[in-house]
Amino acid sequence: MSARRIVLTSGKGGVGKTTTTANLGAALAKRGKRVVLVDADIGLRNLDLVLGVEKRIVFDLVEVVEGRCQLRQALIKDKRFESLSILPASQTRDKTAVSELQFAQVIDGLTELCDYVLIDCPAGIEHGFRNAIAGAAEAIVVTTPEVSAIRDADRVIGKLHERGLPIRLVINRIRPEMVRSGDMMSVDDVCDILSAELLGIVPDDEEIIDTTNRGEPVVLTPDSRLGAIYEKIARRLDGEIVPFTSLNAPGFFGRLFGQKKAG
Amino acid sequence: MHELQQPQVAPVAPPVPRGRAIVVTSGKGGVGKTTTTANVGAALARTGARVVLVDADVGLRNLDIVMGLEARVRSHILDVLEERATIEDALVADKRVPTLRLLAAAQTREKDDVDTEGMRKLIESLRERFDYVLIDCPAGIEKGFQNAIVGADEAIIVCTPEVSAVRDADRVVGLLGNRTSVKLIVNRLRPALVRKGKMLSVEDVNAILRLPLLGVITDEPGVIISTNNGEPIALDDTSPTGAAYRAIAGRIAGTDASAPEIPQEPSLLKKFGSLFGGRNA
């Protein structure tokens, strides 16, 4: 049974693609799925850093493409999740080092080894983006509720439609207190503007800064609010119907999103 | 070519002083390059300097929307480079600051469509008309980045205190090569987190990047609100973030000799018991 091949993209940089790829991948692995995470950001790799495997890189994606190593040799097995592996990008080359066809072939090679291939797409809509989507059959668009991010997400959604890729949306770094005061667009606003199906809503939470510093997926932290949210997103991705959780914990956040809450 | 030229008889006019061309870059996306370009530019122009902001993010333009000028863009940078419009046609006047102009990127084209040499000449041409040419660089290190840096003598690196951003900034510093000046702005600092050891400090960032520090901007909701409204926060006299941008502009112009202030945590700290195990950054 061939793996699901999902690209995580956004257009705008810095909205949380890499963080989402890492944490969603870890959450899927925690459920027992076999997951390979692919860093398509050649030249500015960061997936390795976010997962804390930067010191264990021996080979990278470009070397696989150039035939200097086998695919399996380049995969780094995560020490915390048995069924999670990472294929890192090169740091010293740039995105023109690999063609769309070559990238797609690498992804094809991976699909026999796992249940999910998650491709962390670089910012932009140029070569790196085209490579990343060449390997994918589905897309997750990550955005924040900010004007520039939504504009870029819209552009990317247009490009994904051209390729016929089904799209689901993750809204990242939402600040409930600002939505309540009208100073930030709501989940409904974003979904309405982008006309995309919602996969997950992740609130802004400083916890992610700390876990990224330590190179640890947040699902490893017991009782982590963010961890629970990523686990729900993983379940939804896996086909379960999971309602969005209310953040209406007493004394915490007020009414947020109408029918959609968070999670 | 022109071998039989008439000898020059008219006195040669003194050269027009060239404005400064500064690229605002980072490597990592989403750290605040566009916000910084908009705000530093607005702050410089408010002192009376003639400033043009150039959006080099072809295909994913955002400088126009951050400035609130998206409804006024008629022609863009590729129209100028491909000679469908003059520079004057393409320059958008800012709504609030009289000496500020915007040259927007094309939204429907791609960065590969931009000819690097053409870009260099365009920046040169802008330097003859403006005191400051600020170039908003796209994320990444490919053609878009190359085009953005080609005309600039100086660079400002924008970096957030996060491991990925520092790593990318470090790569970019290496790629910038020789410029007359490469300086750092640390953006979105959260002093309370730094104090708790959960965020890199400015010193941590600069221990790696080793650049002269232009300024530090703390993370605050006011920036999001100002972007929502399309009004650079540097024009808000009541905002401390606005003041920080104005101080950065002063340091760039040489009128502010103060050292950048590194914000400390607020004195009333809401303690929150975190149970994270493991070493802190």
Next chain:
Amino acid sequence: MIDFLKKFFKSEPSGVTARERLRLVLLSDHLSLAPDVVESLRADLIAVISKYVEVDEAHCDVTFEQQDSAVAMLANIPILSMRSRPMPPPPPAPSSPPTPDAPHMGGAATASASVAAELPAIAPKRRRRKRRASQNPAPAAG
């Protein structure tokens, strides 16, 4: 003017402003990204207008412009002459004398073409503002 009033009263939260600005800018982006749609629109527009007047097709131009509170379509359609075909019956009102600069009602198409070549364009280039591609009202807030 609207911007000034909004600013003066500061009644609108910035999230609402952001949403409205985004809708307009995305509409503008989408239009510029769909040249085939714009071309079809231009062709259809020329076809409709050509039922009533003869136009200089090669110089017909359709553009979209974002304005402060809407995106507007601007059509520039140079008109060469009136069509030489039976006019619809006049409305039941006192008939007005023909105006001195009424266009020449030529006969066959070829004749009117040669007349058009001799005469300058009857009307100067007219900018006709067509339908405002304005935004939907704000959806129910989340």
